[in-house]
Amino acid sequence: EVQLVESGGGLVQPGGSLRVSCAASGFTVSSNYMTWVRQAPGKGLEWVSVIHSGGSTYYADSVKGRFIVSRDNSQNTLYLQMNSLRTEDTAVYYCSREYSSSSHTRNDYWGQGTLVTVSS
């Protein structure tokens, strides 16, 4: 059974750092594209970052230069290192597997989300 479990969310002051994790089971993280999506309170979904199976990484303009996506193949875990946090980064952060077939990709499995609150 495929499962994604996020952890590491919490309260952090503006300008601070936090790392959230996403532990996967039932499939291999390093063989898939893995995505981070966030949702501010009462707002819609915002695509944040992706790491490809080959290791290439991409970021939304809103987080570029501040966030880093990575993975630990031995732990089958995805990470999002968030630096220079701003109040507008407050959101539930979801990790998701991006599955591809016939060149069409979609986010077929999602974690339950972890809440990051940036506030003084």
Add this chain to the structure above:
Amino acid sequence: DIQMTQSPSSLSASVGDRVTITCRASQNIDSYLNWYQQKPGKAPKLLIYAASSLQSGVPSRFSGSGSGTEFTLTISSLQPEDFATYYCQQSYRTPQAFGQGTKVEIK
């Protein structure tokens, strides 16, 4: 970047109604369009991928159509468990933007 616009932002409907949600892309995305359902406090759930392919396990009352820049999600007969927010997402190019969402409420 490609922008996605959904309409309406919200709608009220009754059980048994046929519901249609529209999603427009700011440029041609062929059929690289996915639809998700989200209930309060829960993660999004994939409904439709590649504009019209039904994800495994999703009821057949959900269907998707369109290509290029205009797409629709149709619920043929609204059920109580379908009251939720629906999002489209383009998978044509990174960043894979989402629409702003359409909230389906009980009339």
